[in-house]
Amino acid sequence: MGIKDVARLAGVSPTTVSRVLNNSAKVHPDTREAVLRAIKESGYRPNQIARSLRLRRFRSIGLIVPDISNEFFATIAQAIEDELQKEGYNLFLCNTGEDRQRERKYIKALLDKFVDGIIFVSAGFDESLDLFQDEIPVVAVDRKPNMEGVSFIDSANYEGGYLATKHLISNGCRRILMIRDEREVRPMKARFEGYKQCLKDYNIEYDEELVAWVPVDRTAVREYLLKVNGLLEFDGIFAGNDVMAISAAHTLLKLGYQVPEQIQIVGFDNITEGAYFVPGITTIAQQTEALGRRSAQVLLELIKDPERGPIIEELPVALIKRGSTR
Amino acid sequence: MGIKDVARLAGVSPTTVSRVLNNSAKVHPDTREAVLRAIKESGYRPNQIARSLRLRRFRSIGLIVPDISNEFFATIAQAIEDELQKEGYNLFLCNTGEDRQRERKYIKALLDKFVDGIIFVSAGFDESLDLFQDEIPVVAVDRKPNMEGVSFIDSANYEGGYLATKHLISNGCRRILMIRDEREVRPMKARFEGYKQCLKDYNIEYDEELVAWVPVDRTAVREYLLKVNGLLEFDGIFAGNDVMAISAAHTLLKLGYQVPEQIQIVGFDNITEGAYFVPGITTIAQQTEALGRRSAQVLLELIKDPERGPIIEELPVALIKRGSTR
DNA sequence: GCTTTTCATGTTAACGATTTCATTCTGTGA
DNA sequence: TCACAGAATGAAATCGTTAACATGAAAAGC
Numbered sequence: 001m002g003i004k005d006v007a008r009l010a011g012v013s014p015t016t017v018s019r020v021l022n023n024s025a026k027v028h029p030d031t032r033e034a035v036l037r038a039i040k041e042s043g044y045r046p047n048q049i050a051r052s053l054r055l056r057r058f059r060s061i062g063l064i065v066p067d068i069s070n071e072f073f074a075t076i077a078q079a080i081e082d083e084l085q086k087e088g089y090n091l092f093l094c095n096t097g098e099d100r101q102r103e104r105k106y107i108k109a110l111l112d113k114f115v116d117g118i119i120f121v122s123a124g125f126d127e128s129l130d131l132f133q134d135e136i137p138v139v140a141v142d143r144k145p146n147m148e149g150v151s152f153i154d155s156a157n158y159e160g161g162y163l164a165t166k167h168l169i170s171n172g173c174r175r176i177l178m179i180r181d182e183r184e185v186r187p188m189k190a191r192f193e194g195y196k197q198c199l200k201d202y203n204i205e206y207d208e209e210l211v212a213w214v215p216v217d218r219t220a221v222r223e224y225l226l227k228v229n230g231l232l233e234f235d236g237i238f239a240g241n242d243v244m245a246i247s248a249a250h251t252l253l254k255l256g257y258q259v260p261e262q263i264q265i266v267g268f269d270n271i272t273e274g275a276y277f278v279p280g281i282t283t284i285a286q287q288t289e290a291l292g293r294r295s296a297q298v299l300l301e302l303i304k305d306p307e308r309g310p311i312i313e314e315l316p317v318a319l320i321k322r323g324s325t326r
Numbered sequence: 327m328g329i330k331d332v333a334r335l336a337g338v339s340p341t342t343v344s345r346v347l348n349n350s351a352k353v354h355p356d357t358r359e360a361v362l363r364a365i366k367e368s369g370y371r372p373n374q375i376a377r378s379l380r381l382r383r384f385r386s387i388g389l390i391v392p393d394i395s396n397e398f399f400a401t402i403a404q405a406i407e408d409e410l411q412k413e414g415y416n417l418f419l420c421n422t423g424e425d426r427q428r429e430r431k432y433i434k435a436l437l438d439k440f441v442d443g444i445i446f447v448s449a450g451f452d453e454s455l456d457l458f459q460d461e462i463p464v465v466a467v468d469r470k471p472n473m474e475g476v477s478f479i480d481s482a483n484y485e486g487g488y489l490a491t492k493h494l495i496s497n498g499c500r501r502i503l504m505i506r507d508e509r510e511v512r513p514m515k516a517r518f519e520g521y522k523q524c525l526k527d528y529n530i531e532y533d534e535e536l537v538a539w540v541p542v543d544r545t546a547v548r549e550y551l552l553k554v555n556g557l558l559e560f561d562g563i564f565a566g567n568d569v570m571a572i573s574a575a576h577t578l579l580k581l582g583y584q585v586p587e588q589i590q591i592v593g594f595d596n597i598t599e600g601a602y603f604v605p606g607i608t609t610i611a612q613q614t615e616a617l618g619r620r621s622a623q624v625l626l627e628l629i630k631d632p633e634r635g636p637i638i639e640e641l642p643v644a645l646i647k648r649g650s651t652r
Numbered sequence: 653g654c655t656t657t658t659c660a661t662g663t664t665a666a667c668g669a670t671t672t673c674a675t676t677c678t679g680t681g682a
Numbered sequence: 683t684c685a686c687a688g689a690a691t692g693a694a695a696t697c698g699t700t701a702a703c704a705t706g707a708a709a710a711g712c
Binding site for chain 2: 045046047048049050052053058060063067068069071074075077078081082085088090091092093094095097102108109110111112113114218246247250253254272273276277278
C-alpha cells in the first residue's frame with residue numbers, strides 16, 4: 001500500500017496525496033479531507049526510504065562517541081536523543097572505543113546513509129574531520145577539533161581546573177597532585193592549564209613530580225598510587241575526572257589514609273557514583289545534560305539554515321562540595 | 327557520481343557494476359578489474375538509500391532501551407553495537423525513559439525506516455509487541471514478553487535471587503530484607519521468587535514486612551530506609567540491583583550502622599560502582615556484555631534465516647563476594 | 653555442421669516518494 | 683463575450699539502485 005493506492009482510494013493523483021502529507025501546496029479542503037480519510041482507512045504510512053532518496057536527507061543524525069558505557073557520554077547521548085526525537089529525528093549511535101580507524105569507517109557509513117547531520121565526540125578528531133568537508137552539518141562536543149569553522153559545544157574546563165585547585169589551596173593544601181589523562185585531549189589540557197595558572201596565582205611552585213600522566217582507567221590510577229606510595233608526598237589531589245578521583249580515594253582508603261583529614265580530593269564531571277561514594281567526592285560539575293541538549297539544538301539549527309556560520313558555546317561549571325574535601 | 331557514471335567510465339552497463347559490487351553473478355575477471363578500477367578512480371560510494379529502497383532493508387537495526395544512562399543498559403548497547411558493526415550494520419538508539427507511548431512511536435518510526443530487525447528491552451512490552459506482527463525479526467532482552475514465538479535472551483535471575491539469599495543465610499542472616507522494584511517486571515519477579523524459595527528451603531519464614539516495594543531509584547531507597555529506621559529489624563539486605571544496594575549501604579553507613587558487621591548487603595548486576603564502593607558490594611554478576619553480544623548475534627541469525635523459530639537463551643550468573651558481606 | 657547449453661553482459665522495469673511543468677476550471681474585469 | 687489571472691489538480695520525470703528477462707557469442711554435444 002503505497003501512495004498510489006491511497007490516491008486511488010481517495011480518487012486523486014499521488015501528487016495530491018503528497019501535497020496533503022507535506023503541506024507543500026494548496027489543496028481544496030474537500031479533497032484534503034478525502035485524502036486524509038483514505039490515509040486513515042488504509043493505515044498508510046509513507047515509506048521514509050523512498051522519501052529520502054528523493055530529498056537526499058533521512059531525518060536521522062549520527063552520534064559518534066568514544067565510550068557509551070561511560071556515564072558522561074551516556075548522559076550526553078540520552079539528552080541528544082531526547083531532543084532529536086521531539087523533532088522526529090532518529091539517532092544512529094556509533095561507539096568508537098577511541099579507535100580512529102573505526103571513527104573514519106563510521107563517518108563514511110553515516111554519509112552513505114544520508115544522515116542530516118553528525119554530532120561528534122572524537123577520539124582523535126583532527127584528521128577525521130576532513131572526511132566530511134562541507135557535505136553536512138557537524139557539531140563537535142567536549143573535544144575541540146583542530147579546525148576552523150566547526151560548531152563546538154563544551155564546558156568551561158579551564159575555569160573548572162582553576163576552581164578545583166583554588167578550593168584545595170584555600171583548604172590548606174600546598175602539595176597538590178594532579179592526576180590527568182596521559183593523552184593530550186583538549187578538555188584535559190584545559191583543566192591542567194587551569195591547575196597550573198591557579199598554583200601560579202597563589203605563589204605555589206609548579207612541581208612536575210606532582211603530575212601523574214596516566215590512562216583514564218581505574219586500574220592505572222591505583223597502580224600509580226601504589227607505586228608512589230611512601231615516596232611522594234602530597235596533601236591534595238585534583239583528578240581530571242571523577243572516575244579517577246574515585247579510584248584514587250578507593251586506593252588511599254585501602255592504604256589506610258584518611259580522606260579528607262590527611263588527603264583531600266577533588267574530581268571533575270559530577271557523576272552519580274561520586275555522590276554515593278563514602279566520603280562523597282567533591283567535584284566540578286559540568287552541565288552534562290545541557291551539553292547534549294544544546295549540541296542537538298545547534299545541529300538542528302544548522303540543518304535548518306545551512307548558511308549559518310559555526311556556533312560556539314561554552315557552558316559554565318560549578319564546584320560541588322562534598323566529604324572528600326574539608 | 328552514481329553507478330551510471332562508474333559504468334560509463336568502465337565501459338559497461340550499470341548492471342555489471344552492481345554485479346561486481348554485490349558479487350551477485352559471475353563477471354569476467356577482466357571486466358571486474360575494469361569496474362574496480364573505475365570505482366577507485368571515481369571514488370564512487372553506493373547510495374545506501376537507493377539500495378534500500380530496492381531491497382526493502384536498510385542494514386540497520388533498532389535498539390529500544392528504557393534508560394541508556396544506566397550502566398547496565400549502556401553496556402548492553404555497547405556490546406550490541408560492536409557486534410553489529412562487524413557485520414556492517416548500524417544501530418538506531420531509542421531511549422524510551424520507560425514511557426510506553428514513546429515506545430510505540432519508536433517502533434513505528436523504525437519500521438518506517440526499514441530497519442532489518444529490532445532489539446527490545448521493554449518498558450511495558452506486552453502490548454507494544456503486536457505492533458510488529460511478523461513484519462520483522464525481533465529479539466527481547468532482559469525483560470520477557472508475554473508472548474509466544476519471540477526470541478529472548480536473559481540471565482538466570484531466579485537462580486541469582488536464590489544464590490544471593492543463600493549466601494546471606496549461610497553467613498548467619500535470619501531476617502533478610504528484600505528491596506525490590508515495585509513494578510512487576512519479569513527479571514525482578516524472578517529474583518524475588520528465588521529469594522522466597524531459598525527462605526523456604528532453609529526453613530526461614532517469609533515475612534511480608536521484610537519486602538520493600540520501591541521505585542528503582544536511589545532516593546526512594548534512602549527514603550524507605552529512613553522511614554523504617556528503628557522500626558524494622560533486619561540483619562541482611564538483598565537488593566534487586568546494585569544501584570539500590572549502593573544506596574542502601576550509603577544510607578546505612580550515614581545512619582551509623584556497620585556494614586557488614588551489623589548488616590550484610592548483596593546486590594545484583596555487578597556494576598563497576600559496586601566494586602569501588604567502600605566496602606565493596608557483594609553482588610550477583612550478570613554477564614552483561616554477553617547478554618548484548620548474544621542478542622545481536624541471535625538477531626543477525628534471524629535476519630539471515632527468517633524461517634528460523636524463536637531462539638531462547640538464559641545466561642548463567644555468579645556470586646561475587648566483596649566486603650559488604652562476611 | 654547444426655542444435656543446444658552455458659557464459660557474459662545489456663535493457664528495462666521496478667522500488668515509492670517528490671517536483672516541475674502542463675492542464676483544466678472558475679471567476680473577474682474590460 | 684472574451685481574455686486572462688489564479689486556483690486546483692494531474693502527468694511524467696527523477697532520485698540511484700537491483701532483478702527479471704533478453705540477447706549474443708562461444709562452447710559443447712550429436
